[in-house]
Amino acid sequence: MDFDYQWLLLGLPLFFILGWLGSRFDLRQLKRETRESPKAYYKGLSLLLNEQQDKAIDAFIETVQNDPDTTELHFALGNLFRRRGEFERSVRVHQHLLVRADLSQADRERAQHALAQDFVKAGLFDRAEAAYKVLEGTAYHTEARLALLNLYERSRDWRAAVDTAQQLESAGTGSFARRISHYWCELAQMAEEQHHPDEAERALQQALKADPSSARPWVMQGQRLARAGQPAEAFEAWNELRRRDPASFTLVANDYAAAAIAAGRAADAKTALEKLLADAPRLDFLSAWAKLESDPEVAANRYRDMLHAHPTLSAAREVLQQPAIAASAKAVGPMAEQSLADVRTAVTRAAKPLQRYRCAACGFEAQRHFWQCPGCLSWDSYPALRIEEQ
Template identity: 60%
Template structure:
């Protein structure tokens, strides 16, 4: 057996050490060079963003991306900046480039998909946006995507799809969407009636009532629809349900209720109903609906003076001014004059202000220098109610 020559070992050790040291120096220099280039451009972009110079910030981030094309965070920052500036095509290209990378982590891939969907949404490419948002089902962005889809369906008036998405959101615990689903069903009922599909309209209204029985709109549509079909008694039942469930909405639509009661031959019952409701919840709409049933003009109703004192409004004053001249002169007296004056003062007070043209600061006093933004001569010479 030949003896091992220790001379080679003594020669090899220094050589191996020298080669390792040389390799480490080369890697270190390369890392230092990359580290100097990318962070410098990155921090330069951040500083420019803080200085509210987005154009220069974008140039800096582009430089950083070119120095380190594998950094996904820089791509996200750049894409978001493009979108904020309205350069949607460039934002789309950035996010599509991210999605094409095979080495992208799944979390970043989903994030890029969500950003791409937002790009399409902002650009008005709603078909592509819908497709991109649907691709995020089952991802951490699922809820945000469904909310965006809900807005898209409302915009395109696709009420059936909107109702489906709203139900998914409610089942996932995002919140209550009963009111919105009820409105979607009402819209579907109106569309069905326009097409002459009366059974479909009735079914949609039933679903709306089941979904949100306290909502006013389904009962109003039900009453109006029944009256059009010549079923005045059924329409009155719907109005009664609305009055019990939502008195404020009923008061606003009291004139429609009166027309329905007159068609059903229930004028006196309607007068008693409105009079009782007015005692509990006085309002101008109720007064205007009730006065003709009592054989008088709204402006001559003895309730008007009390209403002006309790709830002063320009609408109540206009009811008085709508009277024929002779009737108005006969009704005019000192208590009514005082009530009208107080109503005008209360309603005009918020408009008797000066508003800064630079920042919108409002004040009852005129300032040469705005206390809000310190602009000089930014207060006009006229108050809001004079301009």
């Protein structure tokens, strides 16, 4: 059958008209969607700025449903879920981004980093560690390593922390010598608790090698030797601490005096403490010195001088506890003796809150000194002085 070219002549204009109408329809739809998408986005942003997070999330979800390819909105939505503590939903959003084949490499790395943050906030440290390790060699590798270092600290995986800190230092991120020294000290403490003295000694030597100026290894070395019945060696370790870091020496001043007595070095220790008291009059130094002074009256006078120069409740408590004061009250009569006891109790109670150590970073207070704050996890944020002496 022959083809009739008349139909072709009639059909071409018809196809052209239909194509033109179709393009107009698509263009109008695209313009409408383009207009509606920013409106929904700005609506969500406005609600977010007005701290109406629930409504903002609803607006963003509606936008994402209408336009699933909106990558930035996915990130915004995931961050909102994380901030609200809805970690499971945040994880789903970022995992959805990662499975998209059309996602750029930069956005894929960004989604991986956000997913790792989700796992950290959710307390899923093992999954967070795996997620951060995927970022090795990407634009986020430094941030990932720093996050891993914090994860290892929180999980007390000190050997992994040492390796990661050394990698960061080698990459030029900064100096991690002091933190590495702390990690080795933590390993030494764990070895001591497990009754492995040789391993503890090696860890302390590594701590000193990492940062010779760090006070903690010398403090722990002296304590370890004193527990092992080696007072002379403990005395020498603390002497090194006294020369290197007099401020941190307050933490072991009384133990230093006891080790000196046991090692037959009381005179040397007394001379060293007198020099410290002349440079920095601290009650801990005076208490250690008083242990080495044979004349109670001389010690009592020294405490009174301390109270006069530095009128603190702790100094007043020490003066009230001197035998000479108690003897004077007893000579006056039972009423004076009882009054002295009551005053001593009241001063001791009032002084107790001021004898705490306070973190300089977050203000967390504790009865004992910490090398790492239990509150904010900062290192070396506790001064070696109590609140009353700061």
